[in-house]
Amino acid sequence: MSAPATARPLLEVSGLTLRFGGMTAVDAVDFAVAPGELFAIIGPNGAGKTSIFNCLSGVYRPQQGSIRFDGEDLRGRRPDAVARLGIARTFQNIELFENLTVLDNLMLGRHQHLDYGPLAGLVYAGKARRAELTNRRVVEEIIDFLEIESIRRSLVGMLPYGLKKRVELGRALAMEPRLLLLDEPVAGMNLEETEDMARFILDIRTELGVTMVMVEHDMGLVMDIADRVLVLDFGQRIALGEPAGVQRDPAVIEAYLGAPP
Amino acid sequence: MLAVENLEVVYEDVVLVLKGVTLEVPRGQVVALLGANGAGKTTVLRAITGLLGVHRGSITKGSVRLDGAAIDHLDAPRVVAAGVGQVMEGRRVFAEFTVEENLRIGAHTAPGGALRAGLDRVFTLFPVLADRRIQLAGYLSGGEQQMLAIGRALMTEPAYLLLDEPSLGLAPLMVQRIRDLIVEINQQGTSILLVEQNAAMALSIATHGYVLENGKIVMDKPAAALLDDEDIREFYLGLREEGAASFRAVKHYKRRKRWLS
Amino acid sequence: MSLTTDGARRRGLGRSGSVRGRPALYTSYAADQAIWNTPAKRVWTLALLVVVLALPFYLTRDVTSLLTTVFVYAIGGIGLNLVTGYAGQVSLGHAFFLGLGAYTAAVFGGEATGSEVGLGLDMAIWLPLAGIVPALVGLAVAPLAARVRGLYLAILTLGLVFIGQHIFNEADAITGGAGIGRAPAEPVLFGVDLTTRFVLFGTRINRDMVYYVLCLVVLLVLAVAARNLTRSKWGRAFAAVRDRDIAAEVMGVSLLRTKTLAFTVSSFYAGIAGALLSVVVGRISPNTWDLFLSIDFLAVVLIGGVATITGSIMGAAFVVLLPRLVDELSAYLPFISGSAGEGFLSVFQLQTMIFGALIVVFLALEPRGLYGLWVRVRNYWKAWPFSY
Amino acid sequence: SDDAETGPGVSDDPCPDAVNADNGCIYLGVLSDLTEGPFAALAVPITDGQEAFWQRVNEEGGIGGYDVDITEFTRDTRYDPQEHSAAYREIEPEILALAQTLGTETTEAILGDMDSDDVIGAPASWWSGWNFEDNDNGLILESGYSYCLESQIGLDWFSENVAPPTSVLAVGYPGDYGGDSAAGVEAWTSAAGAEFAGFVETAPNATVGSQDAAIGQVLQSGADVVVLAVGPAETAEIVGGSAANGFTGQFLGSVPTWNPALLDTPAAPALQALYTNVAPWEDLDADTEAHAAIRESLGDELPANQGYIYGWIWSYPIRAALEAAVEEDDLTREGLRAVTDGLEVDFEGALPATTLGGDPNENVNRTAVINKPDPEAPLGLSSVATEVTGPSADSYEYAAACSG
Amino acid sequence: MDELIASVVRGLGIGSTYALLAVGFVIIYRATKVINFAQPALMILGGYFTSLFATRAGLPFPVAVLLAMVAVAAVGALCERVALRPMVGEPPFAAAMVTVGVFIVLLIVAFRLIGTQVLTVGDPWGLSRTTVLGVSVAQVDIAKFVISLAAIGVVGLFLARSRLGLAMRATALDQEVALAQGVDVGRIFGLSWAIAGAMAALAGMLIGTASGGIEATTALVALKALPVIILGGLDSIKGSVYAGLLIGVAESLTRTYQPEYAPFLGANFDVVVPYVIMIVVLMIRPYGLFGTPEVQRV
Numbered sequence A: 001m002s003a004p005a006t007a008r009p010l011l012e013v014s015g016l017t018l019r020f021g022g023m024t025a026v027d028a029v030d031f032a033v034a035p036g037e038l039f040a041i042i043g044p045n046g047a048g049k050t051s052i053f054n055c056l057s058g059v060y061r062p063q064q065g066s067i068r069f070d071g072e073d074l075r076g077r078r079p080d081a082v083a084r085l086g087i088a089r090t091f092q093n094i095e096l097f098e099n100l101t102v103l104d105n106l107m108l109g110r111h112q113h114l115d116y117g118p119l120a121g122l123v124y125a126g127k128a129r130r131a132e133l134t135n136r137r138v139v140e141e142i143i144d145f146l147e148i149e150s151i152r153r154s155l156v157g158m159l160p161y162g163l164k165k166r167v168e169l170g171r172a173l174a175m176e177p178r179l180l181l182l183d184e185p186v187a188g189m190n191l192e193e194t195e196d197m198a199r200f201i202l203d204i205r206t207e208l209g210v211t212m213v214m215v216e217h218d219m220g221l222v223m224d225i226a227d228r229v230l231v232l233d234f235g236q237r238i239a240l241g242e243p244a245g246v247q248r249d250p251a252v253i254e255a256y257l258g259a260p261p
Numbered sequence B: 001m002l003a004v005e006n007l008e009v010v011y012e013d014v015v016l017v018l019k020g021v022t023l024e025v026p027r028g029q030v031v032a033l034l035g036a037n038g039a040g041k042t043t044v045l046r047a048i049t050g051l052l053g054v055h056r057g058s059i060t061k062g063s064v065r066l067d068g069a070a071i072d073h074l075d076a077p078r079v080v081a082a083g084v085g086q087v088m089e090g091r092r093v094f095a096e097f098t099v100e101e102n103l104r105i106g107a108h109t110a111p112g113g114a115l116r117a118g119l120d121r122v123f124t125l126f127p128v129l130a131d132r133r134i135q136l137a138g139y140l141s142g143g144e145q146q147m148l149a150i151g152r153a154l155m156t157e158p159a160y161l162l163l164d165e166p167s168l169g170l171a172p173l174m175v176q177r178i179r180d181l182i183v184e185i186n187q188q189g190t191s192i193l194l195v196e197q198n199a200a201m202a203l204s205i206a207t208h209g210y211v212l213e214n215g216k217i218v219m220d221k222p223a224a225a226l227l228d229d230e231d232i233r234e235f236y237l238g239l240r241e242e243g244a245a246s247f248r249a250v251k252h253y254k255r256r257k258r259w260l261s
Numbered sequence C: 001m002s003l004t005t006d007g008a009r010r011r012g013l014g015r016s017g018s019v020r021g022r023p024a025l026y027t028s029y030a031a032d033q034a035i036w037n038t039p040a041k042r043v044w045t046l047a048l049l050v051v052v053l054a055l056p057f058y059l060t061r062d063v064t065s066l067l068t069t070v071f072v073y074a075i076g077g078i079g080l081n082l083v084t085g086y087a088g089q090v091s092l093g094h095a096f097f098l099g100l101g102a103y104t105a106a107v108f109g110g111e112a113t114g115s116e117v118g119l120g121l122d123m124a125i126w127l128p129l130a131g132i133v134p135a136l137v138g139l140a141v142a143p144l145a146a147r148v149r150g151l152y153l154a155i156l157t158l159g160l161v162f163i164g165q166h167i168f169n170e171a172d173a174i175t176g177g178a179g180i181g182r183a184p185a186e187p188v189l190f191g192v193d194l195t196t197r198f199v200l201f202g203t204r205i206n207r208d209m210v211y212y213v214l215c216l217v218v219l220l221v222l223a224v225a226a227r228n229l230t231r232s233k234w235g236r237a238f239a240a241v242r243d244r245d246i247a248a249e250v251m252g253v254s255l256l257r258t259k260t261l262a263f264t265v266s267s268f269y270a271g272i273a274g275a276l277l278s279v280v281v282g283r284i285s286p287n288t289w290d291l292f293l294s295i296d297f298l299a300v301v302l303i304g305g306v307a308t309i310t311g312s313i314m315g316a317a318f319v320v321l322l323p324r325l326v327d328e329l330s331a332y333l334p335f336i337s338g339s340a341g342e343g344f345l346s347v348f349q350l351q352t353m354i355f356g357a358l359i360v361v362f363l364a365l366e367p368r369g370l371y372g373l374w375v376r377v378r379n380y381w382k383a384w385p386f387s388y
Numbered sequence D: 001s002d003d004a005e006t007g008p009g010v011s012d013d014p015c016p017d018a019v020n021a022d023n024g025c026i027y028l029g030v031l032s033d034l035t036e037g038p039f040a041a042l043a044v045p046i047t048d049g050q051e052a053f054w055q056r057v058n059e060e061g062g063i064g065g066y067d068v069d070i071t072e073f074t075r076d077t078r079y080d081p082q083e084h085s086a087a088y089r090e091i092e093p094e095i096l097a098l099a100q101t102l103g104t105e106t107t108e109a110i111l112g113d114m115d116s117d118d119v120i121g122a123p124a125s126w127w128s129g130w131n132f133e134d135n136d137n138g139l140i141l142e143s144g145y146s147y148c149l150e151s152q153i154g155l156d157w158f159s160e161n162v163a164p165p166t167s168v169l170a171v172g173y174p175g176d177y178g179g180d181s182a183a184g185v186e187a188w189t190s191a192a193g194a195e196f197a198g199f200v201e202t203a204p205n206a207t208v209g210s211q212d213a214a215i216g217q218v219l220q221s222g223a224d225v226v227v228l229a230v231g232p233a234e235t236a237e238i239v240g241g242s243a244a245n246g247f248t249g250q251f252l253g254s255v256p257t258w259n260p261a262l263l264d265t266p267a268a269p270a271l272q273a274l275y276t277n278v279a280p281w282e283d284l285d286a287d288t289e290a291h292a293a294i295r296e297s298l299g300d301e302l303p304a305n306q307g308y309i310y311g312w313i314w315s316y317p318i319r320a321a322l323e324a325a326v327e328e329d330d331l332t333r334e335g336l337r338a339v340t341d342g343l344e345v346d347f348e349g350a351l352p353a354t355t356l357g358g359d360p361n362e363n364v365n366r367t368a369v370i371n372k373p374d375p376e377a378p379l380g381l382s383s384v385a386t387e388v389t390g391p392s393a394d395s396y397e398y399a400a401a402c403s404g
Numbered sequence E: 001m002d003e004l005i006a007s008v009v010r011g012l013g014i015g016s017t018y019a020l021l022a023v024g025f026v027i028i029y030r031a032t033k034v035i036n037f038a039q040p041a042l043m044i045l046g047g048y049f050t051s052l053f054a055t056r057a058g059l060p061f062p063v064a065v066l067l068a069m070v071a072v073a074a075v076g077a078l079c080e081r082v083a084l085r086p087m088v089g090e091p092p093f094a095a096a097m098v099t100v101g102v103f104i105v106l107l108i109v110a111f112r113l114i115g116t117q118v119l120t121v122g123d124p125w126g127l128s129r130t131t132v133l134g135v136s137v138a139q140v141d142i143a144k145f146v147i148s149l150a151a152i153g154v155v156g157l158f159l160a161r162s163r164l165g166l167a168m169r170a171t172a173l174d175q176e177v178a179l180a181q182g183v184d185v186g187r188i189f190g191l192s193w194a195i196a197g198a199m200a201a202l203a204g205m206l207i208g209t210a211s212g213g214i215e216a217t218t219a220l221v222a223l224k225a226l227p228v229i230i231l232g233g234l235d236s237i238k239g240s241v242y243a244g245l246l247i248g249v250a251e252s253l254t255r256t257y258q259p260e261y262a263p264f265l266g267a268n269f270d271v272v273v274p275y276v277i278m279i280v281v282l283m284i285r286p287y288g289l290f291g292t293p294e295v296q297r298v
């Protein structure tokens, strides 16, 4: 299952540096993610994991370094432009549109795939209507896939946490991304929900073939399903490799894992 | 003793969420409240602290007593003044406040001199926060915000501390530290009601545990007994007879269990 | 029960899912996505339309004309709701765009006098222009507005009202100037002067009825268009930008484009409303387009309900009809004097106070607006006789 | 004559709280600014004055077997054209005519409707436009001069009795009020060969905050006479502020620039020294039949300001029209409208008898009263000259509205 | 040169009352996130009460002013209790609309009280002038400047130093969390309205020192504080002061020089100058001069 090391990487990050005032959140970090790989980033709280995601998705502008996605340079692009290139993400603190239904949240993920203008929207016939219908079909497939049929019409704000996380994953999938960034997908979930989420992540990879980068503190999950793991501490890379090796790395144990209970 | 008796809570006048919940936090103890997402754990805490009103919820039956006196009709400030502190779900730090201001507001009801001591205590517990004391809390990483939320609740030295998923989003090492911290706070004389998804952590320090499902208490046992319970082991701790299994092995079939009568 | 999955039931989702509502079964997504997606909705809408069309035949002229004002306010309210309710960009500048629409209409459709310009064109030309010109101005200011948020935006747009009023006061060739104003555009549609009295099937149709139907038709068209927009990708983008703009951007929604669109469309609606309002009132005065008019429209949106088209119509009815209602009611209050100067409070002071107090009371009781109230009532009856 | 033909607004039933229970009732509407609009301070006493006027008419037996009621259909329209037109439409089916329609834009907003409904009305404003058929279709029955003539008469008087001005500045609200007044100033200066120092457009303090800008321009203008057409507080501020900065010219103030309370402001000394008020009729203590009746209606109480007198006197033309219509046995709206052209109005001495309609240049009232602040007078003003006319005002060719 | 100095002094005088009014808005905003449209009515009531106590009751002027501040503070707190308290937890704009309702009611009260009168507050300054550094300036302008800044200073210090000041800001940021910290949100709301009321009353007195007196409609002058709070930054007291003075001076200079040097901009251009300045500054600084940017991170 581990990614072919020879293939040209889908994502290539080098020398990435991000500072806030005097504080360096990400410090010259390099890594590359191969197509189809499930890549994990771990590290203590505040190590800079989410910041890396924010750089990748255009929310933050790193001071130095380069980010290449499928050969394109991402630096300086606004988030919506990055999204159009095929990068989707979920958020550490769920960022769903709480006043919208599950369906509308997922349809929002299809924003860039619906190519009609405002005037067509006002009329809502012909092109706009057709586009809405075809994309609705795509969304319904995702709903099926994530087994959230029954909450289609619920307002997201009303949903329990676990389902929100799933809807957020669905919204990202609706974007038909080539690269999916998952920020703590199972945080706050109970075991059962974690198992479900793990299943979805694995299925996304095998059935949809999407490359993923995942930030997660649940070591059970990370060590089990990730192909490779990048470990950060204070913005710097302290380890990179296959889970088994990383798990035994004293620096990682020292900074992050702690003594096994 | 903090006692919840036969509590019924309704949101928006229609959504019945707690259906007769009874639980007790004896003085000096750590009590764990487990349960799936959406079971109503947070609602129990809101009912205790007088914050239901904010969410358009109300107690329709039952009572909350603090050392014998009913507190279910008190508003939140008075509950706090009566000695019940809480760490709210989802961190909820004041994003536009600095770290220090967040802590100072935590000491709002504390007597004048307590501020210094409280700050010292929190900064010793969480040195990261001391480094960031003049940084805006909103820019802290998720885990750092969690520390701040706990620190804030400790500023008043409450007699009872309600913790809503304190380990959420924390790195393994930090979870251990929080766990130790809870024990320490408890030993300093604060009784604790701990709501957790991380059942292993919670039960390892609790004296007693409750399992809440669908708004009802379905299990009420000493922590040790819960740790031995087969269902708890399987569904909350992930320990099956064969030993820990890989997430990859979890199949698509639904393996769900309900405790509901 | 077979409609909900096992998992959903287990999580107690039935309540927010579809167990209790009538499970609506659709045979296609198209049917599901239609505006009037249930037979009940279709029947009720139709019935309502028939009643509304028949109404002026049974009402006095002043009520007809008051309802016409409701329609006009509804148009403006929908416009403001698009930008403020749906897209979350609070604007206090609505009055400016209404004024712009009114003067655009007056210039293209009004008569030239010795001191004021007027091209005397047909309504078929001036009405669309009354929307387009403000829309273009909206388009031009949107990039500035997109830079600021919340109350900063509200007061920034309020600046438009003050600057606009200054311009309206100064440009007397267009506006007639302060204190005098000018006549509005002439309501001549496809060569037919709408102010003449028609006879239709033996019934005399007066000017007020014609305006009523005219404004109703414009409202219906614009309301449906707005509803369409809001259920399209653009409407979802509005909501996304309103609720979480960073997340929206990460989903591929351009903030600038979305906000600009909201401002432009909203200004279009405002312009149409302003033009129609001036025709209904019969005079355009530069002082009309002030902060308080903007606040009136904000009241339409907030009292009707944020982010609902139907609510905006309800809100317009509330704001326009309430003073009249209070007026009627005060006849039954025994302790106040009818004249302007006597008594502890004159009847007019009392009326105005009641109007203010009702806004307070209403919003305190039902902050989600009339639409929220309506939904609650509806849900109550749906759930009846079960509680919980 | 109970047998006059009647229509809307005339009822054979007695008025509510009728003085004469046997009389029928004529309902007149009032559209005024009664709570929070910009002219509320003036409009409330105006409306009171009108109520007192008609009360007296009723006490004297009413008109043609009818009492007149103006309270039932009084509406507050807050100086807002939209409210004005909505209120008009509301009361229109119930009224015979309008006893008061306050403001110019507001009245313009309902003129079209009034025309098609044949409803006549008395204005509460002195805009010159009401003198001309072109503007009001003969529907508005005005009393006294217009602001445009007011400033001319005032300047005529000033140059005869004080000193001929060399340079005159107009300061006022643009439009129907200050604009009209300024047009008069400009006409006067060109007729009298004085310099027109310009028109300073200002606005109420509620809008501009203070009159500093106007004061600055007064100081810079070099004018020796300033004609004011603003509100009372603004008047005091401009006069006081200019004086405090060393201005020595004189001020002529239009009717509504005065309020008795100005004598309590810090500007009082400056007002007493530099300010002269021009009004179409005398103040409260005058010796005319009309004024006597006004005083009688008031009893011991003083009105808050001169509005009460305006309201009273503005009512005469409508009374005259009603009486003429009764004479013609046609108390319908059409009948009422028919009598207005060429109607002779007797103001019981408050104003010279006036003929309405016809050629404004001939019929318009060109007299004024000159007042000075006087702490002893009941409403703070006492007359220094009455029935004032002047050469420039008299010869002014009055052919169209001065403003608008 | 004298003209310039005189104009600047007038601007500082009026600008400091704008600052005072702005502080009233800012305090309520800082505690409740609500923009208080009732502020103009509170201001005019302040003018009314000062006049009542000073000229009709004949109390010494400083006493009258203090009493008026107390009275309006009470009115403010009462309004909050009756009308705004039920809005706790509701969206700020719905609450802002409630303040519009309160404004309408209070304004009618003011009209009823003031009636058809022109009020004078009985201030000791009147039209007197003093020579400062060779330039003749109105005493009123000096009084406005000194009194406003002193009052703002006191309030600013209270908010910055006291526990309540922090609790106020916390309340504005997140009422639920503030409650959970033991902050009595209701009391905070009442307090903020009371302080804002007192500030408005003081401003009403200062506006009332106009040589022509004030009428009920003068209330609307308080709206001039709107561009000031935005220019300064909604939550910044310091910002209110700088922005108030800046706008006061800009307005005054416009009044002095625009009619002469830029007549094409039209009459009363000074009315729009504050908004023009505000818009220009917002283009560069979206949170005004001293406003705290909203913290946003994902």
Ligand SMILES: Nc1ncnc2c1ncn2[C@@H]1O[C@H](COP(=O)(O)OP(=O)(O)OP(=O)(O)O)[C@@H](O)[C@H]1O
Pocket: A020, A025, A043, A044, A045, A046, A047, A048, A049, A050, A051, A052, A092, B139, B140, B141, B142, B143, B144, B169, E297
């Ligand atoms: N917008 C910002 N402004 C200032 N500091 C920031 C900002 N965003 C992040 N930081 C800082 O950068 C550091 C890295 O934050 P980041 O959110 O990337 O951590 P993380 O590795 O995701 O941690 P966690 O596991 O707790 O989520 C933190 O110390 C945080 O305080």
Ligand SMILES: Nc1ncnc2c1ncn2[C@@H]1O[C@H](COP(=O)(O)OP(=O)(O)OP(=O)(O)O)[C@@H](O)[C@H]1O
Pocket: A158, A159, A160, A161, A162, B011, B012, B015, B017, B035, B036, B037, B038, B039, B040, B041, B042, B043, B044, B055, B056, B057, B089, C012
């Ligand atoms: N304000 C509200 N209005 C309506 N329903 C609500 C509201 N808040 C919570 N609920 C519902 O009440 C139920 C219990 O919610 P609660 O937040 O107490 O669960 P929880 O056990 O704390 O879950 P979690 O583990 O996700 O924190 C959920 O089904 C939720 O949807």
Ligand SMILES: CC(C)C[C@H](N)C(=O)O
Pocket: D039, D042, D102, D103, D104, D124, D125, D126, D127, D176, D177, D256
């Ligand atoms: C008496 C006032 C109401 C007159 C006012 N200035 C007007 O002409 O409208």
Ligand SMILES: [Mg+2]
Pocket: A049, A050, A051, A092, B141, B142
């Ligand atoms: Mg993170």
Ligand SMILES: [Mg+2]
Pocket: D130, D131, D132, D133, D136, D138, D139, D140, D141, D142, D357
């Ligand atoms: Mg006439």
